[in-house]
Amino acid sequence: MDEMGAFVVMGRGLGLQAILYRLVELHCDTNHLIFLLNTSKEEEQLLLHELAVRGVPRLPTVINNERDAQERAELYLIGGVLLVTARILIVDLLSERVPIEYATGILVSNAHRVTEVSNVAFILRIVRQRNKRAFIKALSDEAPALTNGFGRIEKLMRSLYVRNLQLWPRFHMAVNEELHQAPPQVDELSVALSGHDQTLQRALLEAVDSTLRELRDVSKAVDTSQLTVENALFRSFDTIVRMQLEPVGTPAWARRISITAPKLIHP
Structure with missing residues (x-):
């Protein structure tokens, strides 16, 4: 240092x-x-x-x-x-x-x-x-x-x-x-979801997928390739969405996205 x-x-x-x-x-x-x-x-x-x-x-x-x-x-x-x-x-x-x-x-x-x-x-x-x-x-x-x-x-x-x-x-x-000189020993344990948990998980994923599809449809002027359900599972996804779709910068940039997109980001 x-x-x-x-x-x-x-x-x-x-x-x-x-x-x-x-x-x-x-x-x-x-x-x-x-x-x-x-x-x-x-x-x-x-x-x-x-x-x-x-x-x-x-x-x-x-x-x-x-x-x-x-x-x-x-x-x-x-x-x-x-x-x-x-x-x-x-x-x-x-x-x-x-x-x-x-x-x-x-x-x-x-x-x-x-x-x-x-x-x-x-x-x-x-x-x-x-x-x-x-x-x-x-x-x-x-x-x-x-x-x-x-x-x-x-x-x-x-x-x-x-x-x-x-x-x-x-x-x-x-x-x-x-x-690499001292690799850790990892013991991975997993617990199966209960029936109710699986139902809730499917419902959440369907809701996320539906919201992302709508975001992609109303934001064709910007790059939405990262707006996928898989990426939504990571903590950084919220930052990615805001950087792509929030109207930051010049007014010209703000006009590139639909007014529906901010409402989907901030329901």
């Missing part, structure tokens, strides 16, 4: 959390001031537990609304890795309680959730204005979430203030070689 920062996107199940744990472990001493943003309480608990199991002598400090302003200011001066909510950090940054000019860097977990108007993006903007040397490292394993909308990656990287994008899908040569 680039020393000044990067946005790392990995395939799900490839060990992104292990990378985050290692990054935190490397900066847990008081010689650094690191902020870890965008984590849930459950993720914080898992992180603290994993580092405790590894025997890390100084665990990250959790900063939440249970600590008053004076205590938070003292913790910022001590340093180490701080798990702080974005809302509290914004207040402390604007109140100048945080010695942000001495910060070593920012770690952003679940980076796919960051938007241009989010608290995390606002924090990163302030950090970059006051500290040009601090690194920003953002992590995500939700690649499908980065395909929604036009220019999603570019907008997200601007919000994260990073220029280096690192993609590590499962088909990456280095990842593929590593996975």
Whole structure:
């Protein structure tokens, strides 16, 4: 990972959390001031537990609304890795309680959730204005979430203030070689559907097929080859439908589809 920062996107199940744990472990001493943003309480608990199991002598400090302003200011001066909510950090940054000019860097977990108007993006903007040397490292394993909308990656990287994008899908040569060295043992179990479940399944598939046929009939001006029942079984299908049929862009584009299509997408 680039020393000044990067946005790392990995395939799900490839060990992104292990990378985050290692990054935190490397900066847990008081010689650094690191902020870890965008984590849930459950993720914080898992992180603290994993580092405790590894025997890390100084665990990250959790900063939440249970600590008053004076205590938070003292913790910022001590340093180490701080798990702080974005809302509290914004207040402390604007109140100048945080010695942000001495910060070593920012770690952003679940980076796919960051938007241009989010608290995390606002924090990163302030950090970059006051500290040009601090690194920003953002992590995500939700690649499908980065395909929604036009220019999603570019907008997200601007919000994260990073220029280096690192993609590590499962088909990456280095990842593929590593996975083949220790192939998993898979035990597949299947449970037969009951009679009522099979009836319900057939009814749902017939309804989907009927809706897709109607969509194809009223949207002949655009590519509808992907609108099939088989593709409808995947989570990304909703995104595919919206990208193909929603009237985004110029008014000319909007006139290429029937007014019936949006009603089928949003019944």
